[in-house]
Amino acid sequence: MKVFIAGHNGMVGSAIWRKLASTGNFNLIGKTRSELNLLDQAAVSDFVMREHPDVIVDAAARVGGILANATYPYQFLMENLIIQNNLISGAFETGVKKFVFLGSSCIYPKLAPQPLKEEYMLTGPLESTNEWYAIAKIAGVKSIEALRKQYQSDYVSLMPTNLYGPFDNFDLATSHVLPALIRKFHEAKMNNNATVTLWGSGTPLREFLHVDDLASAVLLAINSKLSDHLYNVGVGVDHSISSIAKLIQKVIGHEGEIIWDTEKPDGTPRKLLDVSKLNQAGWQPKITLEAGLKSTYQWFLENISHLKEVKINL
Numbered sequence: 001m002k003v004f005i006a007g008h009n010g011m012v013g014s015a016i017w018r019k020l021a022s023t024g025n026f027n028l029i030g031k032t033r034s035e036l037n038l039l040d041q042a043a044v045s046d047f048v049m050r051e052h053p054d055v056i057v058d059a060a061a062r063v064g065g066i067l068a069n070a071t072y073p074y075q076f077l078m079e080n081l082i083i084q085n086n087l088i089s090g091a092f093e094t095g096v097k098k099f100v101f102l103g104s105s106c107i108y109p110k111l112a113p114q115p116l117k118e119e120y121m122l123t124g125p126l127e128s129t130n131e132w133y134a135i136a137k138i139a140g141v142k143s144i145e146a147l148r149k150q151y152q153s154d155y156v157s158l159m160p161t162n163l164y165g166p167f168d169n170f171d172l173a174t175s176h177v178l179p180a181l182i183r184k185f186h187e188a189k190m191n192n193n194a195t196v197t198l199w200g201s202g203t204p205l206r207e208f209l210h211v212d213d214l215a216s217a218v219l220l221a222i223n224s225k226l227s228d229h230l231y232n233v234g235v236g237v238d239h240s241i242s243s244i245a246k247l248i249q250k251v252i253g254h255e256g257e258i259i260w261d262t263e264k265p266d267g268t269p270r271k272l273l274d275v276s277k278l279n280q281a282g283w284q285p286k287i288t289l290e291a292g293l294k295s296t297y298q299w300f301l302e303n304i305s306h307l308k309e310v311k312i313n314l
Contacts, residue, residue: 001025001026001027001054001055001222002026002027002029002051002052002053002054002055003020003026003027003028003029003053003054003055003056003057003222004029004030004031004048004051004053004055004056004057005017005020005028005029005030005057005059006031006038006056006057006058006059006060006083006087007058007059007060007061008028008030008031008059009030009032009167010059010060010167011163011165011166011167011168011169011211012059012102012163012211012214012215013030013057013059013060014166014167015165015166015167015211015212015214015215016057016059016214016215016218016219017030018212018215019212019215019216019218019219020215020218020219020222023219029051029053031047038060038082038083038086038087039079039082039083039086040086041082041085041086041089041090044086044087044090045086045089045090045093045094047090048087048090048091048094048096049090049094052094052095052096053096054096054097054098055096055097055098055099055100055222056087056090056091056096056098056099056100057099057100057102057218057222058083058084058087058088058099058100058101058102058140059102060083060087061080061083061084061102061133062075062076062079062080062083062133063133063169063176064076064169064174064175064176065174065175065176065177065180066129066130066199066265066267067173067174068173068174069129069130069132069133070129073132074132076130076132076133076136077132077133077135077136078136080133080136080137080140081136081139084101084136084137084139084140084143085139085143087099088101088140088143088144088147088155091155092147092151092153097154098154098155098156098222099144099147099153099154099155099156100155100156100157100158100218100221100222101140101141101143101144101155101156101157101158102157102158102159102160102214102218103137103138103140103141103157103158103159103160104133104134104137104159104160105159105160105161105162105207105232105234105271105273106126106127106130106133106134106137106268106271107121107126107134107137107138107141107159108120108121108271109122109123109124109125109126110124110125110126110127110128110268110269111124111125111269112124114270114271114272115236115272115273115274116232116271116272116273116274117232117274118159118228118230118231118232118274118277121138121141121230122138127267127268129265129267129268130267137159140157141157141159141229141230144156144157144229144230145157145229145230148229154225155229156221156226156228156229156230156231157229157230157231158214158217158218158221158231158233158278159230159231159232159233159273160209160214160217160232160233160234161207161208161209161232161233161234161235161271161272161273162176162177162178162206162207162208162209162271163176163208163209163210163211163214164176164178164179164208164209164210164211164292164293164296165210165211165212165292165295165296165299166211166295166296166299166303167211167299168211168296170182170183170300172184177206177241177244178208178244178248178293179296179300181198181244181245181248182248182252182293182296182297182300183300184196184198185245185248185249185252185254186252186254186297186300186301186304188254188256189252189253189254189255189256193254193255193256194256195256195257195258195259196245196249196254196256196257196258196259197259197260197261198241198245198258198259198260198261199260199261199264199265199266200241200260200261200262200264200265200266200267201260201262201266202240202241202242202245202260203240203241203242203266203269204240204241204266204267204268204269204270205238205239205240205241205269205270205271205272206238206239206240206241206244206270206271207234207235207236207237207238207239207271207272207273208235208239208244208289208292209233209234209235209285210285210287210292210296212287213233213235213285213286213287214233216283216286217231217233217278217283220278220281220282220283224281224282226281227281228277231277231278231281232273232274232275232277232278233273233275233278233283234272234273234275234285235275235285235289236272236273236274236275237272238270238271238272239289242258242260245258246258247289247290247293248293248297251290251293251294251297252297
């Protein structure tokens with residue numbers, strides 16, 4: 001089976017590549033940004049027509065945390081719309097049999113009931129700190145649903161919770177919370193256990209999934225004919241940001257003080273996914289948070305000298 005993984009150099013794409021390669025059952029295709037500009041509709045269509053993969057996995061996106069979303073709202077909306085539209089339309093128009101679209105739990109309303117069920121999408125206002133990215137991903141989910149409804153396409157959307165793992169973006173200006181915490185505590189440890197100042201109150205609750213567990217969900221989606229168009233992917237357990245910070249502090253060995261800057265935004269108060277649908281389809285996460293943090297920090301230490309080279313998401 002020929003599989004094109006869009007975004008194969010990013011954290012998510014590289015994990016999917018490793019998982020599929022480990023089975024020995026797939027002919028994998030990956031293109032760098034210089035080889036294939038996913039923002040170029042003609043280039044994407046020509047590529048898909050020429051290669052004609054059996055499966056396309058869309059792991060390509062412009063991603064980032066609260067600061068990045070607030071600073072670049074247009075790019076987060078428009079670039080993600082263009083990338084996914086080019087891939088989805090290119091796949092459909094050339095007869096690609098299966099498409100796996102990856103989004104984010106930010107598609108759900110800020111104050112939706114917890115845990116978040118798939119049917120809660122579009123039932124209320126989004127969290128303002130990442131609405132631009134969320135709107136793009138919602139459009140992708142609806143595109144997949146429309147293709148299934150109108151043409152019975154075997155296309156599916158997977159919505160993971162907060163992800164972490166090797167090849168994450170550890171840039172403090174654009175990263176998500178967990179890699180930012182790893183870098184902050186590491187640098188503070190190297191600076192004589194300096195004080196670490198963190199955004200917000202530390203009270204919001206977050207769920208974290210190791211990217212290798214997401215990769216196993218993608219493998220299931222490729223090998224199965226799932227009955228619905230949208231599935232959450234998570235662990236079903238959340239933690240306060242303050243407890244996460246303390247766990248990372250422990251893993252890294254930082255012995256300084258933590259100060260919470262409550263003038264900075266907290267973001268969504270809670271985001272816990274209901275993962276019962278995918279569990280019933282046969283998937284379960286396997287990597288515990290502490291074990292995942294230890295392996296991620298080890299990867300960070302081994303790659304810190306060239307992180308700018310490996311944080312590419314497209």
